[in-house]
Amino acid sequence: MGDITIGQMYPASSAVHRLDPRFKIVFTIMFVVMLFTAGSALTVAVNAAFVLIAYTLAKIPLKMLVKTLRPVIPIVVFMLIFNVLFYSGETVLLKLWIFKITLEGLKSAVFMVFRIVLIVAGTSLLTYTTSSIELTDAIESLLSPLKKLKFPVHELAMMMTIALRFIPTLIEETQKIMSAQKARGADFESGNLIARVKALLPILIPLFISAIKRASELATAMESRCYHNGIGRTRLKTLKSGKNDIAALMVMTGLLALVVVLSMFNL
Amino acid sequence: MQETLIRCENVSFQYGEERDNLTALKNIDLEINRGEFVAILGHNGSGKSTLAKHFNAVLTPTNEGRVLVGGIDTKDEERVFEVRRQVGMVFQNPDNQIVATVVEEDVAFAPENLGVEPSEIRRRVDEALEAVGMSEYKKHAPHKLSGGQKQRVAIAGVLAMQSDCIVLDEPTAMLDPQGREQVISTIVKLAREQGKTVVLITHFMEEAALCDRVIVMNDGQILLDGTPKEVFSKRAELKSVGLSVPAVTELCAILNESGLDISPDIISEEECLKEVSRVLKG
Ligand SMILES: Nc1ncnc2c1ncn2[C@@H]1O[C@H](COP(=O)(O)OP(=O)(O)O)[C@@H](O)[C@H]1O
Numbered sequence: 001m002g003d004i005t006i007g008q009m010y011p012a013s014s015a016v017h018r019l020d021p022r023f024k025i026v027f028t029i030m031f032v033v034m035l036f037t038a039g040s041a042l043t044v045a046v047n048a049a050f051v052l053i054a055y056t057l058a059k060i061p062l063k064m065l066v067k068t069l070r071p072v073i074p075i076v077v078f079m080l081i082f083n084v085l086f087y088s089g090e091t092v093l094l095k096l097w098i099f100k101i102t103l104e105g106l107k108s109a110v111f112m113v114f115r116i117v118l119i120v121a122g123t124s125l126l127t128y129t130t131s132s133i134e135l136t137d138a139i140e141s142l143l144s145p146l147k148k149l150k151f152p153v154h155e156l157a158m159m160m161t162i163a164l165r166f167i168p169t170l171i172e173e174t175q176k177i178m179s180a181q182k183a184r185g186a187d188f189e190s191g192n193l194i195a196r197v198k199a200l201l202p203i204l205i206p207l208f209i210s211a212i213k214r215a216s217e218l219a220t221a222m223e224s225r226c227y228h229n230g231i232g233r234t235r236l237k238t239l240k241s242g243k244n245d246i247a248a249l250m251v252m253t254g255l256l257a258l259v260v261v262l263s264m265f266n267l
Numbered sequence: 268m269q270e271t272l273i274r275c276e277n278v279s280f281q282y283g284e285e286r287d288n289l290t291a292l293k294n295i296d297l298e299i300n301r302g303e304f305v306a307i308l309g310h311n312g313s314g315k316s317t318l319a320k321h322f323n324a325v326l327t328p329t330n331e332g333r334v335l336v337g338g339i340d341t342k343d344e345e346r347v348f349e350v351r352r353q354v355g356m357v358f359q360n361p362d363n364q365i366v367a368t369v370v371e372e373d374v375a376f377a378p379e380n381l382g383v384e385p386s387e388i389r390r391r392v393d394e395a396l397e398a399v400g401m402s403e404y405k406k407h408a409p410h411k412l413s414g415g416q417k418q419r420v421a422i423a424g425v426l427a428m429q430s431d432c433i434v435l436d437e438p439t440a441m442l443d444p445q446g447r448e449q450v451i452s453t454i455v456k457l458a459r460e461q462g463k464t465v466v467l468i469t470h471f472m473e474e475a476a477l478c479d480r481v482i483v484m485n486d487g488q489i490l491l492d493g494t495p496k497e498v499f500s501k502r503a504e505l506k507s508v509g510l511s512v513p514a515v516t517e518l519c520a521i522l523n524e525s526g527l528d529i530s531p532d533i534i535s536e537e538e539c540l541k542e543v544s545r546v547l548k549g
Pocket residue numbers: 282283289291309310311312313314315316317318
C-alpha cells in the first residue's frame with residue numbers, strides 16, 4: 001500500500017517546509033478557525049484559495065492532494081446525500097416521495113463538502129511539510145509552560161512521534177494479516193454487521209500481539225540509544241523563527257481578520 | 268598486549284521470578300578485546316540475545332556475577348549511559364528500531380539523547396550516513412527503504428553515537444540475499460577498515476566464517492570459542508547442538524572423508540577453490 005498519506009511527510013525544499021514548525025501549528029489552528037467562520041461563498045472561496053496557494057508554495061503536487069482526499073470521499077458523499085435529503089428548507093426544487101430537495105439543502109450540502117475537503121487538505125499540509133520530529137519538538141515547545149504544572153509534555157510529544165512513525169508499519173501489517181486470513185478463506189466483505197465484526201477479530205488479535213512485541217523491541221532499541229527522558233536532550237535542528245515566519249504570521253492574521261469581518265457583514 | 272573491552276565474570280541471568288527456573292544464561296565467563304571481530308552462534312533460545320543485552324546494560328546479571336565494559340560495571344546505574352554509548356546495538360527487525368520518520372533524524376536520535384551540540388550532531392550524522400553508504404537517502408522516509416537499507420540506517424544510528432563496539436543481533440535474519448550482502452559488507456568494512464569492535468550474532472555460518480573469532484552458545488552456556496577454523500572443524504559437536512558448518516566446509520570435509528587429499532578445515536569459497544583445483548591438477 002504505497003498510498004498511505006496520513007501523517008506522513010512529503011519531503012521537498014520549499015519555503016513552507018522551512019517555516020518554524022511552531023508557527024505552522026499556530027497557522028493550522030488559525031486556518032481551522034478561519035474555515036469555520038466562513039459561511040458564505042466568498043469566504044469559503046478565500047479559504048479554498050488559501051489552501052491552493054499554500055500547496056503551490058509547498059511544492060506539493062496536486063496528485064498528493066487527490067490521494068489525501070480519496071479516503072474522505074465516502075464521508076463526503078454521505079454528508080452530501082444526507083444534507084440534500086433532510087435539510088428542511090423553504091424553496092422546494094423537487095419532491096420525491098417523502099423527500100423534498102430544497103435550494104437551502106443543496107447550498108448547505110455544497111458548503112459541507114467544501115468544509116470537509118478544505119479541512120482535510122489544509123491540516124494535512126502541516127504533516128506534509130513538517131517531519132514528525134519537528135512537529136513534536138514544536139508541540140513540546142508550545143506546551144512547555146505546562147511543564148511547570150508537572151504535565152508530561154516531553155513524553156506526550158515522544159508518543160506522538162512514535163505513533164506517526166508506526167502508522168505505515170501497522171497498516172502494512174494489517175494488510176498482510178488480512179491477505180493471510182483471506183487465503184485461508186476468511187470473508188470480510190459479506191454478511192451482516194455482526195458477521196463482519198466477527199471476521200475482523202482474527203485480524204485484530206494478531207495485530208495487537210504484534211504491536212505489543214514491536215513496542216517492547218522499540219523500547220529496548222531506544223534505551224540502547226541512550227534515551228532516558230527529555231532532560232538534557234539536544235536537537236539536530238534547533239527550532240528557530242525568522243523573518244519568513246513573522247511575514248507568514250502577518251498574512252495569516254490578515255486573512256483571518258478578513259474572513260471574520262466579511263462574515264460579520266454576512267458577505 | 269590486547270585491551271579488554273567487555274568482560275563477563277560468572278554471569279547468570281534469569282527471566283522473571285526465581286521459581287520459574289528459566290535460566291537463560293549460566294555462569295558465563297567471557298572477554299572481548301578491543302578491535303576484535305566476533306561471531307556468536309547458537310540455535311534459537313540458546314541465550315544469544317540475552318547475552319548481547321548484557322553488553323550494553325539493557326540487562327544485568329541476576330546473580331552476583333558482573334559485566335565490565337571499558338572497566339565500568341553495568342550494574343552501576345550512574346554510569347549506564349557511558350556503557351550504552353560505548354556499546355551500540357543493532358537488532359533483528361529493522362522496523363522496530365527506527366524512531367523517526369526521516370532518515371537523518373533517526374540517525375541523530377542517540378547524539379540528541381546524549382546532549383551533543385547541534386553542529387556536532389550534524390557532522391556525526393553526515394559522517395555516519397557516509398560510512399554506511401546512505402548519504403543520498405538522508406531526507407527519505409525510513410518506511411519506504413528496503414530492509415538492507417533500513418539496517419544500514421540503524422548501523423549509522425550507532426556510529427553517530429561514536430561507539431567503540433557494535434553488537435548486531437541477527438541483523439540479516441529478515442533480509443533478502445541482496446540486503447544481507449549490503450549489511451554484511453558494511454559490517455566487515457567497519458571491523459576491518461575502521462577498527463571497530465564488532466560482535467555479530469548470526470545463524471548464517473558463512474557470515475561467522477568472516478570473523479576472527481566464533482563463540483558457540485548452547486543452553487545458556489558457551490560451548491565453543493575459537494577461530495572459525497577451529498570451531499568449524501568440530502562438525503560433530505556443532506551438529507549435536509543443531510548447528511551446521513559453512514557449505515564449503517561440509518563439502519571439503521566429505522571429500523576428505525571419501526579419501527581425497529583435501530584439507531578438511533576450509534571455511535571460505537576461495538580456499539575451497541584453491542584446494543580443489545590443486546587436487547584436480549596434481
Ligand atoms: N522477555 C523474556 N521473558 C522470558 N523469557 C525470555 C525472554 N526473552 C527470552 N527468554 C527466554 O530466554 C531464553 C534465551 O533466549 P534468547 O536470549 O532470546 O535466545 P536466542 O537469542 O539465542 O534465540 C529462551 O529460553 C527464551 O525463551
